[in-house]
Amino acid sequence: MKASPFQYHRPQTREELGALLARLENAKILAGGQSLMPMMNLRVIAPDHLIDINRIPDLAGIRETAEGIEIGAMTRQADVLVSPIVRSRLPLLARALEHVGHIQTRARGTIGGSCCHLDPSAEQPAMCAALDAEFIVSGPDGRRTIPAGEWFEGLLQSALGDQELLEGLRFKPWGKGHGHGFAEYARRHGDFAIAGGAALLEAGKDGRITRAALLSFGVESAPRRLPDAESSLIGQHIDSLDAKPAVAAARALDAMEDVQVTADYRRHLAGVLIGRALEEARTTLERRS
Ligand SMILES: Cc1cc2nc3c(=O)[nH]c(=O)nc-3n(C[C@H](O)[C@H](O)[C@H](O)COP(=O)(O)OP(=O)(O)OC[C@H]3O[C@@H](n4cnc5c(N)ncnc54)[C@H](O)[C@@H]3O)c2cc1C
Incomplete structure (x- = not known):
C-alpha cells in the first residue's frame, strides 16, 4: 500500500516551522521517517501535511x-x-x-x-x-x-x-564508574524487543549501594520504573545484591498480550531480563578504593 495524498512542506527556519504548525490542520512532523512512513504507507495514519524538519538548523548535535x-x-x-x-x-x-x-x-x-x-x-x-x-x-x-x-x-x-x-x-549523567546494565529479548537482532530491562547503580566506598534505577520496557504500554525494588537495593553490598524484589516487581507488571507472546510469557521475560540487567550493572560498577 502507499500513503494517501499529502502536501509536503520543508521549512528552513524555526519561524517558518512555527507558522506552519500553527496554520496547518492534520499535520505531522517528518524527522527520519523510519516509523512515520511505514505508518502512512500502511494507512494507520493519513496526515494531510508533512512538515520535514531536516533543514531546520541546530536541531542535531550532542x-x-x-x-x-x-x-x-x-x-x-x-x-x-x-x-x-x-x-x-x-x-x-x-x-x-x-x-x-x-x-x-x-x-x-x-x-x-x-x-x-x-x-x-x-x-x-x-x-x-x-x-x-x-x-x-x-x-x-x-x-x-x-x-x-x-x-x-x-x-x-x-x-x-x-x-x-x-x-x-x-x-544528568550518573557518577563516574556507575554500574549500568541492559537486557532485551527480540526474535531476531534488530527486531523490536518483546521485553527488556535496564539497571543503574552507584555505590559508596564501602561497596554499599547509594543509588539505583530499575526499568522494564516492552511489557506495559509505556516503560515502567520499579521504585520499590530500587529502594530495596539501597544499603545492600554489591557482592551480595538480592535481585528477588526486582524480579518480583517486573513479574507483577500488567503485561501486554499480542500475536507474538502471551501476557504470562511477557511477565516471565520481564523478570528474567531485569535480573540480567541488574547483574550486568553490578559487574560494571567500578569499585572505589
Ligand atoms: C526495520 C526497522 C526496524 C526498527 N527497529 C527498531 C528497534 O529495534 N527499536 C526501536 O526503538 N526502533 C526501531 N525502529 C524505529 C526507528 O528507531 C525509528 O527511527 C524511530 O521510531 C522514529 O524516529 P524517526 O526519526 O524515524 O521519526 P519519524 O518516523 O520521522 O517520526 C516518528 C513520529 O515522531 C514525530 N516526530 C519526529 N520528530 C519530532 C520532533 N522533533 N518533534 C515533534 N514530533 C516529532 C513524527 O511526527 C512522527 O509522529 C525500526 C524501524 C525500522 C524501519
Whole structure:
C-alpha cells in the first residue's frame, strides 16, 4: 500500500516551522521517517501535511553544558551510538542503541523521532525514563521542559502538544564508574524487543549501594520504573545484591498480550531480563578504593 495524498512542506527556519504548525490542520512532523512512513504507507495514519524538519538548523548535535548533556532531537541514532560523550557519560544509552533496528535505520532514524513515536518496546525513550531525562519542547506558548516521569501518557502517546516541537533531551549523567546494565529479548537482532530491562547503580566506598534505577520496557504500554525494588537495593553490598524484589516487581507488571507472546510469557521475560540487567550493572560498577 502507499500513503494517501499529502502536501509536503520543508521549512528552513524555526519561524517558518512555527507558522506552519500553527496554520496547518492534520499535520505531522517528518524527522527520519523510519516509523512515520511505514505508518502512512500502511494507512494507520493519513496526515494531510508533512512538515520535514531536516533543514531546520541546530536541531542535531550532542553537547555538554553546565546543566547536563544535551542531545538535539534530530541527532541520528547512529551518531548517538558512536558519540564519545554518550559512550563515556551515558553508557546505558549507548548500550541500548546497539539493539535499535539496523545500520540503515539508525542512519536515518533520530532520537527525537523515537521519543515522540513512543513504541512501547523502543529502547531510546525507555533509557530516557531510566536516566530521568528532561524533554525540551517549544511551541506557541514558548519553551517548556517536561520531566521523563510526565512524558509518557500511554500507548504511542507523549505529553507533546499538536503544535509543539521536541527540540532535544537533557541528561544528568550518573557518577563516574556507575554500574549500568541492559537486557532485551527480540526474535531476531534488530527486531523490536518483546521485553527488556535496564539497571543503574552507584555505590559508596564501602561497596554499599547509594543509588539505583530499575526499568522494564516492552511489557506495559509505556516503560515502567520499579521504585520499590530500587529502594530495596539501597544499603545492600554489591557482592551480595538480592535481585528477588526486582524480579518480583517486573513479574507483577500488567503485561501486554499480542500475536507474538502471551501476557504470562511477557511477565516471565520481564523478570528474567531485569535480573540480567541488574547483574550486568553490578559487574560494571567500578569499585572505589
Ligand atoms: C526495520 C526497522 C526496524 C526498527 N527497529 C527498531 C528497534 O529495534 N527499536 C526501536 O526503538 N526502533 C526501531 N525502529 C524505529 C526507528 O528507531 C525509528 O527511527 C524511530 O521510531 C522514529 O524516529 P524517526 O526519526 O524515524 O521519526 P519519524 O518516523 O520521522 O517520526 C516518528 C513520529 O515522531 C514525530 N516526530 C519526529 N520528530 C519530532 C520532533 N522533533 N518533534 C515533534 N514530533 C516529532 C513524527 O511526527 C512522527 O509522529 C525500526 C524501524 C525500522 C524501519
